[in-house]
Amino acid sequence: MGEVFAGRYELVDPIGRGGVGAVWRAWDHRRRRYVAAKVLQQSDAHTLLRFVREQALRIEHPHVLAPASWAADDDKVLFTMDLVSGGSLAHVIGDYGPLPPRFVCLLLDQLLSGLSTVHAEGVVHRDIKPANILMEATGKGRPHLRLSDFGISMRKGEPRLTETNYVVGTPGYFAPEQMMGAEPDFPADLFAVGLVALYLLQGQKPDSQALIEYFAAHGTPGAPQGVPEPMWQVLAGLLQPDPHARFRTATGARKALAAAVEMLPDEGAEDEPVEVFDQIGPLPAGFGPEGPEGTDGAAGALNGPQAPVQASGRTSAPQPSPQPSQQPQGAGEQPYAPHPAMSETGSFHLAPPPQQSPPPHQGVQPPAPPVPLQGSPYADGSPADFAQAATSAVPYGSPPTRAYTAQHPQAPRTAAPPAAVPQPSPVKRPGPPPKVAIPVLLVALICFAVGIWALTQA
Known part of the structure; x- marks a missing residue:
C-alpha cells in the first residue's frame, strides 16, 4: 500500500x-x-x-x-x-494538431465561462496556458475542460509576493502590460486566452512578441492562416496590445464569440472527430x-x-x-454538436459532464455522494507538454496516446457487521501539529499586516 x-x-x-x-x-x-x-x-x-x-x-x-x-x-x-484524467490541451494538440474551428469555439466558451467566475471573485489567474487547461477524458463525447493551477494567482489589491521588476508567469503567454510590471488585472488573462485560441487553431505555440510588434506598427492584421475571419474578429479583440482596447470582461468576449460562431461554416461529415484520451494510466x-x-x-x-x-x-x-480495465464511455454522453444552443447570456449552453449513477446501497452505512467523471491535470510533468516547446510546428506523427485505462471511482460497498460485534466508537482525528499550524498562522498574520500597511500608505 x-x-x-x-x-x-x-x-x-x-x-x-x-x-x-x-x-x-x-x-x-x-x-x-x-x-x-x-x-x-x-x-x-x-x-x-x-x-x-x-x-x-x-x-x-x-x-x-x-x-x-x-x-x-x-x-x-x-x-x-x-x-482529471484527460491531460491538458497540449495533449490534444499532440494527438491531432490544429483543431476544427467549431470545436475550438466550444473550448473557448468553456474557458471564458470559468474565467468569468474567477474574475467575479476578484482573482487574476496570471498563468493561463495550454498546460494549465485540463480535459476530462470524455472520449468522442462533448469535451469538458477545467482551468487549473492557481499557484501564482492573486486577488486584486493583494500585496505581491515578488520583488519589484520581477515578472511571474510563463514566457510566451504574457500580456504586454505584464512585461512592463503593471499591476495584475483581468485583461491580462484575456490576452492569454487569445494566445491559447491561436495555439488550438494553428497547432503550434504563437509568436506573441511578433504579434504584439505587428499590432503596434500596422494595426490589426488580417486573419492568420487557419483562422476563420469571424473568429479572428473576436481573437483580435483579445490580442490588442493596449489593454484599454481589449475586451474588458470574459463575459463580453463570450457574447462576441457566440455571435461569431453562427457565421462559421458547418463541419463536414468527413471531418475526424476529436477524441480526448485518458492520460493517467491504470x-x-x-x-x-x-x-x-x-x-x-x-x-x-x-x-x-x-x-x-x-x-x-x-x-x-x-x-x-x-x-487495466477500460474506462466506460457513459451511456448518456452527447457528441459534440455543431450548432450549440444559446444561453440567456448569448453564449453556448454548456451541459454538465456525463455522470455515472452510484451503485445501489448495501449494508448499514449511508451511501457516499455520487462522484463526477474524473480526469487528470498535471501537464507540468507530462512528456507531451508541447506548450513549452519553441515556436514551431507541432509534430503530428507522434503515436496516439493509450486507450482508456482509468476507472470511475465509486463508493465501496461494505457488508453489515455481525450483530454480536460492537461498533467501534468514532476516532477523533487531531488537527495539524503545532509545528505546522503555528508557522502557517504567523505567515498569514504577516500577510495581513503587510496588506494593512499597504492600505495606509495609499
Missing part, C-alpha cells in the same frame, strides 16, 4: 509535477474516492505563503479546478482537488476502483505504519496491473 498522509490521504502514484510540489493520485479514506494531491516540496516562508493563498481559493464552477481541502503531516503539507497493483484492495476501507490503511512522503516525485509503488 502507499503512504498515508495525515491519517487520511493514501498516496498511490505520482502523476505530475507542479511549480512547488509533486502531484499524486491519492485515495481519500474519508470521502472514499480518488483525488489529485499536490504535496509541497519546500517549506520556506515565501513558498508556504503561496501555498496558503492557493489552498484558500474556493471557486465552485464546472470549468474551474480549484483546491477542495488541505492537510498537514509533520513538516509537509498538501491540498487536494478533483482528479492504477498500480493493490488498488482498485473502490480503493486499496485487501482492506475493509479506511481502517486497514489508517492503522498501518506510515512511511514518509516522497516529495521528489518518485515512488516505490508496485508496477501497474497487467490488465
Whole structure:
C-alpha cells in the first residue's frame, strides 16, 4: 500500500509535477474516492505563503479546478482537488494538431465561462496556458475542460509576493502590460486566452512578441492562416496590445464569440472527430476502483505504519496491473454538436459532464455522494507538454496516446457487521501539529499586516 498522509490521504502514484510540489493520485479514506494531491516540496516562508493563498481559493464552477481541502503531516503539507484524467490541451494538440474551428469555439466558451467566475471573485489567474487547461477524458463525447493551477494567482489589491521588476508567469503567454510590471488585472488573462485560441487553431505555440510588434506598427492584421475571419474578429479583440482596447470582461468576449460562431461554416461529415484520451494510466497493483484492495476501507490503511512522503516525485509503488480495465464511455454522453444552443447570456449552453449513477446501497452505512467523471491535470510533468516547446510546428506523427485505462471511482460497498460485534466508537482525528499550524498562522498574520500597511500608505 502507499503512504498515508495525515491519517487520511493514501498516496498511490505520482502523476505530475507542479511549480512547488509533486502531484499524486491519492485515495481519500474519508470521502472514499480518488483525488489529485499536490504535496509541497519546500517549506520556506515565501513558498508556504503561496501555498496558503492557493489552498484558500474556493471557486465552485464546472470549468474551474480549484483546491477542495488541505492537510498537514509533520513538516509537509498538501491540498487536494478533483482528479482529471484527460491531460491538458497540449495533449490534444499532440494527438491531432490544429483543431476544427467549431470545436475550438466550444473550448473557448468553456474557458471564458470559468474565467468569468474567477474574475467575479476578484482573482487574476496570471498563468493561463495550454498546460494549465485540463480535459476530462470524455472520449468522442462533448469535451469538458477545467482551468487549473492557481499557484501564482492573486486577488486584486493583494500585496505581491515578488520583488519589484520581477515578472511571474510563463514566457510566451504574457500580456504586454505584464512585461512592463503593471499591476495584475483581468485583461491580462484575456490576452492569454487569445494566445491559447491561436495555439488550438494553428497547432503550434504563437509568436506573441511578433504579434504584439505587428499590432503596434500596422494595426490589426488580417486573419492568420487557419483562422476563420469571424473568429479572428473576436481573437483580435483579445490580442490588442493596449489593454484599454481589449475586451474588458470574459463575459463580453463570450457574447462576441457566440455571435461569431453562427457565421462559421458547418463541419463536414468527413471531418475526424476529436477524441480526448485518458492520460493517467491504470492504477498500480493493490488498488482498485473502490480503493486499496485487501482492506475493509479506511481502517486497514489508517492503522498501518506510515512511511514518509516522497516529495521528489518518485515512488516505490508496485508496477501497474497487467490488465487495466477500460474506462466506460457513459451511456448518456452527447457528441459534440455543431450548432450549440444559446444561453440567456448569448453564449453556448454548456451541459454538465456525463455522470455515472452510484451503485445501489448495501449494508448499514449511508451511501457516499455520487462522484463526477474524473480526469487528470498535471501537464507540468507530462512528456507531451508541447506548450513549452519553441515556436514551431507541432509534430503530428507522434503515436496516439493509450486507450482508456482509468476507472470511475465509486463508493465501496461494505457488508453489515455481525450483530454480536460492537461498533467501534468514532476516532477523533487531531488537527495539524503545532509545528505546522503555528508557522502557517504567523505567515498569514504577516500577510495581513503587510496588506494593512499597504492600505495606509495609499
